[in-house]
Amino acid sequence: MAQANNSDQPNSAKPKRVISLKDLWPFLRPYRLQLAIAFVLLSLASATLLLVPLAFRDLIDVGFGNNDATTPAININTKFGVLFGLAAFWALMVASRFYVVSWIGERVTVDLRSGVYARVLRQSPQFFETLQTGEVLSRLTGDTTLIQTVVGSSASMGLRSLFQFTGGMIMLAVTSFYLFSINIGLMICLIFPIILIGRSVKKLSRESQDRIADSSAMAGEILNAMPTVQSNTQETREIDRFTQSAQLSFLAAMRRTKVRALLTAVIITAVMGTIIFVLWLGARQVSEGIMTGGELASFVLYAAMVAGSVSTIAQVWGDIMRAAGATERLLELLHAETAITDTPTPVPLASVSQADIQFTDVTFYYPSRPANPALNNVSLHINAGETLALVGPSGAGKTTIFQLLLRFYETKSGSIAINGQAINEISLDDLRRLIAIVPQDPVIFSANVLENIRYGQPNATDEAVIAAANAAQVAPFIPQLPDGYNTFLGERGTRLSGGQRQRIAIARAILKNAPILLLDEATSALDAESEILVQEGLNAAMQNRTTLIIAHRLATVQKADKIVVMENGEVVETGDATELRKKGGLYARLAELQFDS
Numbered sequence: 191m192a193q194a195n196n197s198d199q200p201n202s203a204k205p206k207r208v209i210s211l212k213d214l215w216p217f218l219r220p221y222r223l224q225l226a227i228a229f230v231l232l233s234l235a236s237a238t239l240l241l242v243p244l245a246f247r248d249l250i251d252v253g254f255g256n257n258d259a260t261t262p263a264i265n266i267n268t269k270f271g272v273l274f275g276l277a278a279f280w281a282l283m284v285a286s287r288f289y290v291v292s293w294i295g296e297r298v299t300v301d302l303r304s305g306v307y308a309r310v311l312r313q314s315p316q317f318f319e320t321l322q323t324g325e326v327l328s329r330l331t332g333d334t335t336l337i338q339t340v341v342g343s344s345a346s347m348g349l350r351s352l353f354q355f356t357g358g359m360i361m362l363a364v365t366s367f368y369l370f371s372i373n374i375g376l377m378i379c380l381i382f383p384i385i386l387i388g389r390s391v392k393k394l395s396r397e398s399q400d401r402i403a404d405s406s407a408m409a410g411e412i413l414n415a416m417p418t419v420q421s422n423t424q425e426t427r428e429i430d431r432f433t434q435s436a437q438l439s440f441l442a443a444m445r446r447t448k449v450r451a452l453l454t455a456v457i458i459t460a461v462m463g464t465i466i467f468v469l470w471l472g473a474r475q476v477s478e479g480i481m482t483g484g485e486l487a488s489f490v491l492y493a494a495m496v497a498g499s500v501s502t503i504a505q506v507w508g509d510i511m512r513a514a515g516a517t518e519r520l521l522e523l524l525h526a527e528t529a530i531t532d533t534p535t536p537v538p539l540a541s542v543s544q545a546d547i548q549f550t551d552v553t554f555y556y557p558s559r560p561a562n563p564a565l566n567n568v569s570l571h572i573n574a575g576e577t578l579a580l581v582g583p584s585g586a587g588k589t590t591i592f593q594l595l596l597r598f599y600e601t602k603s604g605s606i607a608i609n610g611q612a613i614n615e616i617s618l619d620d621l622r623r624l625i626a627i628v629p630q631d632p633v634i635f636s637a638n639v640l641e642n643i644r645y646g647q648p649n650a651t652d653e654a655v656i657a658a659a660n661a662a663q664v665a666p667f668i669p670q671l672p673d674g675y676n677t678f679l680g681e682r683g684t685r686l687s688g689g690q691r692q693r694i695a696i697a698r699a700i701l702k703n704a705p706i707l708l709l710d711e712a713t714s715a716l717d718a719e720s721e722i723l724v725q726e727g728l729n730a731a732m733q734n735r736t737t738l739i740i741a742h743r744l745a746t747v748q749k750a751d752k753i754v755v756m757e758n759g760e761v762v763e764t765g766d767a768t769e770l771r772k773k774g775g776l777y778a779r780l781a782e783l784q785f786d787s
């Protein structure tokens with residue numbers, strides 16, 4: 191049950207692509223103008239800040255250093271006035287940059303989320319067999335938030351520090367080249383350990399995000415299965431499992447934090463050591479009269495600025511490495527190739543009002559079961575407007591027929607054609623528009639009744655929706671709902687009975703008005719009245735449509751124009767109910783066992 195390595199599965203077959211933050215560029219590109227504005231604001235703010243130590247130097251050397259009582263007070267006032275002006279301008283630049291950069295961060299995150307979501311929604315079912323929904327959600331929220339931090343703040347902090355660092359270095363060189371040379375020598379020694387430790391932060395960060403995603407995936411699965419968990423009294427075990435998984439993510443986060451803590455310690459010690467050492471040299475120079483006090487003061491301010499910027503850069507580097515880990519995980523989703531692709535030259539359908547379906551020698555293996563065919567040389571034909579019932583024991587391959595017709599999977603050999611047109615030559619959208627489906631356990635969305643019925647036809651008028659609801663026998667239970675058709679049905683339609691959910695699904699299929707209807711009859715017993723209502727709904731849905739039914743009820747089977755009996759992925763008998771009964775084969779046995787009881 192443990193999903194520890196789940197996150198590695200989608201890509202496990204492919205060699206790992208080297209992904210870096212530059213893959214984010216396509217998401218930043220549309221905002222080049224905003225980036226340029228942020229850059230200008232950043233440059234202005236940094237340049238202003240670099241002027242401050244100069245103002246201090248003058249204050250000390252000309253203002254305080256000069257004890258001449260004749261120094262006009264106005265001069266000092268002006269200098270302080272200028273200093274305040276600089277500070278105010280700096281504040282304005284910093285605030286504007288903060289605004290613009292945060293805007294870019296938020297925008298890019300939203301785009302990234304939508305991009306990944308759009309990609310995920312187009313994946314074939316095979317993709318979701320290996321990647322849990324909780325995992326996808328964790329990537330969509332957690333990882334994008336990390337990237338937002340980097341794009342929306344760290345990157346600009348880093349860039350500002352880089353500016354400060356460069357400007358500060360130049361000013362240091364100008365102020366005292368001797369002290370500067372010593373400073374730079376020491377700095378170079380610092381860069382390498384920072385880069386090395388930063389790399390391991392990236393690796394550990396990915397690991398930590400993976401563990402968080404594992405917990406989300408587990409919680410997602412369990413929250414979706416609460417009735418099963420509670421009826422089996424497994425709450426304690428599930429809580430333990432989650433706690434263990436959360437503990438693993440804690441440990442992974444701590445491994446990352448340890449390395450970052452080490453990084454911080456290395457940087458602070460090195461930077462402070464450098465400052466103190468250079469200060470010591472400077473102090474000696476002042477006492478020897480080589481430097482003025484003001485020069486040393488401005489040198490110290492520049493050195494502090496450079497040191498501060500180095501420590502920010504180190505911190506930002508850690509963030510960037512974390513975000514690179516997150517980007518990697520997101521881009522895996524963004525670059526995920528779907529197993530089912532649209533043909534580049536789709537053929538338009540000859541007729542979309544009726545459909546004749548032909549399966550010819552179809553053999554198919556589920557990707558996760560390459561050894562056993564789920565369908566073996568299956569051929570079947572349904573004339574336009576006819577009803578074909580699929581009958582057979584559990585695991586015979588009935589649902590697989592539906593999956594292949596909807597092109598959720600690709601056949602291994604043989605062909606499936608609608609109106610003589612192979613389905614892989616039609617566009618996926620065209621194909622799926624031809625098919626309405628009523629599944630065994632229909633999905634009800636957290637919306638009202640009208641919206642739920644309208645799901646496949648979002649533009650349908652209320653009148654059309656209500657007409658479909660009438661035909662599908664939804665109307666009789668509407669008065670029982672508090673707000674009639676506007677009643678909110680709750681997450682996964684938990685506020686409806688099984689029979690009511692089915693009738694909504696039937697109404698949805700009727701409204702879609704597709705020429706093909708796929709019907710997976712519910713095996714669960716409905717009470718007699720519901721059964722009759724559902725059946726009436728189905729009869730309405732089947733009218734003038736080519737219908738394929740996975741049949742579990744005698745009434746349905748008997749009404750079918752043709753029955754195909756399947757076993758172990760093969761068609762074993764074909765005929766109508768009377769013929770097959772007479773034959774005394776699998777159908778006759780199943781009919782005796784299932785339908786007559």
Ligand SMILES: Nc1ncnc2c1ncn2[C@@H]1O[C@H](COP(=O)(O)OP(=O)(O)OP(=O)(O)O)[C@@H](O)[C@H]1O
Nearest residue numbers: 319556558559564583584585586587588589590591
């Ligand atoms: N996604 C999947 N991956 C791998 N194997 C699958 C998958 N779905 C179904 N199978 C296998 O394929 C075979 C046919 O399954 P299918 O769902 O078509 O049977 P069925 O006739 O519809 O059964 P039931 O009446 O119980 O729904 C079964 O052995 C099943 O275990």
